[in-house]
Amino acid sequence: MSKPPATVRELIRENYASLTQSERKFANLLLENYPAAGLASITIVAGNAEVSTPTVARMVQKLGFKGYPLFHQALLKELEAKVSGPTKRRDNWASEAPEGHLLNRFAQAVTDNLQQTFSNIDSAQFDAAVHQLANTEGRLYVVGGRITRALADYAFTHFQAIRQRVTHMTSSSATWPHYVLDMVEGDTLLMFDVRRYETNLQRLAELASERGVKIVLITDQWASPIASVAEHTFNCWVEIPSAWDSNISTMMLLEAMIAATQEESWDKTKDRYDRLDELFDMTRLFRKFS
Amino acid sequence: MSKPPATVRELIRENYASLTQSERKFANLLLENYPAAGLASITIVAGNAEVSTPTVARMVQKLGFKGYPLFHQALLKELEAKVSGPTKRRDNWASEAPEGHLLNRFAQAVTDNLQQTFSNIDSAQFDAAVHQLANTEGRLYVVGGRITRALADYAFTHFQAIRQRVTHMTSSSATWPHYVLDMVEGDTLLMFDVRRYETNLQRLAELASERGVKIVLITDQWASPIASVAEHTFNCWVEIPSAWDSNISTMMLLEAMIAATQEESWDKTKDRYDRLDELFDMTRLFRKFS
DNA sequence: TCCGGCCTGAAAAGAAAGTTTCAGGAATCC
DNA sequence: GGATTCCTGAAACTTTCTTTTCAGGCCGGA
Numbered sequence: 323m324s325k326p327p328a329t330v331r332e333l334i335r336e337n338y339a340s341l342t343q344s345e346r347k348f349a350n351l352l353l354e355n356y357p358a359a360g361l362a363s364i365t366i367v368a369g370n371a372e373v374s375t376p377t378v379a380r381m382v383q384k385l386g387f388k389g390y391p392l393f394h395q396a397l398l399k400e401l402e403a404k405v406s407g408p409t410k411r412r413d414n415w416a417s418e419a420p421e422g423h424l425l426n427r428f429a430q431a432v433t434d435n436l437q438q439t440f441s442n443i444d445s446a447q448f449d450a451a452v453h454q455l456a457n458t459e460g461r462l463y464v465v466g467g468r469i470t471r472a473l474a475d476y477a478f479t480h481f482q483a484i485r486q487r488v489t490h491m492t493s494s495s496a497t498w499p500h501y502v503l504d505m506v507e508g509d510t511l512l513m514f515d516v517r518r519y520e521t522n523l524q525r526l527a528e529l530a531s532e533r534g535v536k537i538v539l540i541t542d543q544w545a546s547p548i549a550s551v552a553e554h555t556f557n558c559w560v561e562i563p564s565a566w567d568s569n570i571s572t573m574m575l576l577e578a579m580i581a582a583t584q585e586e587s588w589d590k591t592k593d594r595y596d597r598l599d600e601l602f603d604m605t606r607l608f609r610k611f612s
Numbered sequence: 613m614s615k616p617p618a619t620v621r622e623l624i625r626e627n628y629a630s631l632t633q634s635e636r637k638f639a640n641l642l643l644e645n646y647p648a649a650g651l652a653s654i655t656i657v658a659g660n661a662e663v664s665t666p667t668v669a670r671m672v673q674k675l676g677f678k679g680y681p682l683f684h685q686a687l688l689k690e691l692e693a694k695v696s697g698p699t700k701r702r703d704n705w706a707s708e709a710p711e712g713h714l715l716n717r718f719a720q721a722v723t724d725n726l727q728q729t730f731s732n733i734d735s736a737q738f739d740a741a742v743h744q745l746a747n748t749e750g751r752l753y754v755v756g757g758r759i760t761r762a763l764a765d766y767a768f769t770h771f772q773a774i775r776q777r778v779t780h781m782t783s784s785s786a787t788w789p790h791y792v793l794d795m796v797e798g799d800t801l802l803m804f805d806v807r808r809y810e811t812n813l814q815r816l817a818e819l820a821s822e823r824g825v826k827i828v829l830i831t832d833q834w835a836s837p838i839a840s841v842a843e844h845t846f847n848c849w850v851e852i853p854s855a856w857d858s859n860i861s862t863m864m865l866l867e868a869m870i871a872a873t874q875e876e877s878w879d880k881t882k883d884r885y886d887r888l889d890e891l892f893d894m895t896r897l898f899r900k901f902s
Numbered sequence: 903t904c905c906g907g908c909c910t911g912a913a914a915a916g917a918a919a920g921t922t923t924c925a926g927g928a929a930t931c932c
Numbered sequence: 933g934g935a936t937t938c939c940t941g942a943a944a945c946t947t948t949c950t951t952t953t954c955a956g957g958c959c960g961g962a
Binding site: 903904905906907908909910911912913914915916917918919920921922923924925926927928929930931932 | 933934935936937938939940941942943944945946947948949950951952953954955956957958959960961962
């Protein structure tokens with residue numbers, strides 16, 4: 323035997339001689355418009371080729387399929403394979419680590435998460451959110467939950483470097499009302515909320531929203547309830563082999579936003595950045611490396 | 613409104629908030645395995661997601677399709693378009709974002725960084741460092757620099773959950789002498805230091821080292837000078853298209869360490885974790901999701 | 903021209919697929 | 933803690949698809 327797994331296309335060529343006239347009519351149409359012309363129901367497909375359904379059914383059996391549904395599935399599989407095909411890189415990352423080593427399992431999970439997260443970002447929405455974050459007319463507030471507090475902190479540190487009027491709302495929710503008091507329309511609130519979603523964050527979001535503050539929400543794949551009042555919501559995939567959730571993709575999204583914000587307003591930013599550098603140098607707390 | 617022709621993926625994202633729990637179960641499966649998970653019959657598709665057919669039918673209608681068959685066709689069209697489309701797009705990632713969009717450049721850089729970082733981890737050293745971090749005989753101190761403070765904070769939050777005797781040394785270096793005073797042999801110091809390396813972090817490392825404290829250092833690819841006194845050093849690749857350095861791979865390494873630490877002492881950890889959960893529940897500040 | 907074999911598609915029968923209804927049950931709200 | 937709302941899937945029902953049957957018709961050969 324020569325060909326264990328044949329494509330439908332090959333099957334048709336092989337059996338073309340044994341096909342009748344109207345069967346060929348369909349076969350030709352399929353080959354010309356492959357595989358789209360074979361993906362609908364047998365009725366429709368037959369209609370398009372202007373033959374009857376029994377004709378198609380018979381032909382499909384000649385090709386070796388037990389029924390039209392199986393033929394249909396075969397076409398689908400081919401199509402799928404084409405799409406996911408060469409992209410399916412499973413490079414073994416942590417090179418020398420043993421197969422089942424946590425490092426490798428972890429690498430796999432993280433890669434998947436990043437990929438998922440990336441493919442679920444709507445770039446238009448991303449751009450819009452960045453535009454909002456770059457708007458220095460209003461003040462930018464940053465806040466996170468129990469775990470994401472660290473991310474909020476990270477965001478604050480960077481945003482503070484590239485724009486003015488940034489406030490980090492501390493994790494102690496007792497102080498939040500003071501901040502809310504000062505919020506006005508045109509301000510922006512960057513929130514982090516991953517499961518287990520925190521009710522006081524939600525209340526904060528509602529209050530801010532009522533005051534006309536635009537909320538940019540970074541949450542997990544299951545979406546915090548805050549999404550309902552947020553202007554822009556982004557979902558990050560967070561599952562890893564552990565009892566808690568990963569924030570790598572969250573961090574990635576955040577960094578992407580910071581980078582984009584900086585790019586959007588680089589003319590203004592650059593100067594600010596340079597001056598900041600000088601200041602840090604002057605304090606002699608930091609040593610330049612290269 | 614803004615988007616006349618949406619992909620199914622976008623539709624799901626837009627309507628995610630209005631989906632019920634089991635509808636989301638299916639939605640998630642579809643997003644994770646897109647679009648293959650939506651190409652079979654409603655019965656099969658529902659079975660795979662372990663929900664009932666009505667659930668899928670309802671969801672599909674929420675997305676705006678008049679019936680499952682239409683939804684099915686929409687997915688097919690997308691798949692076809694992808695295959696025949698403009699010269700097979702670059703590695704799926706930020707799927708619909710334009711070629712030169714920052715998101716795509718960013719994704720590329722991050723992937724490279726992670727790959728580099730991973731392949732440069734010596735798994736034996738990793739295991740050794742983890743063992744050190746899991747050692748509850750001594751105290752675990754965590755400290756970071758100007759930017760990495762957030763990472764140190766993140767590390768602290770997690771380590772605190774899985775072991776006792778953890779201290780976060782605040783970023784104000786004025787307070788560090790007090791901590792050093794209490795350090796004894798057998799203690800561990802987890803440090804983050806990326807460029808531009810900070811001299812007071814280095815001095816801290818030296819002092820701690822003299823007192824017999826084992827230092828686990830997480831630094832960048834150029835290595836902080838602290839490496840010379842550290843017991844275990846790990847390098848993370850940090851370059852991205854921006855004026856500053858990325859900490860995604862740093863975060864990744866950190867999370868891997870936390871996960872490994874937890875795994876190493878899961879019997880002790882588990883109980884602590886559960887009790888912590890209960891406590892958070894009791895404060896009523898958090899709401900459980902599923 | 904007539905005969906016999908073979909295609910072909912209309913239509914019925916059969917099999918899935920998809921939709922709707924509805925009651926039990928979980929979650930939530932007061 | 934009880935009432936209420938909303939979610940969920942079993943099951944009946946409807947629609948659509950697929951297969952099979954079968955009669956009409958085309959074609960080549962005598």
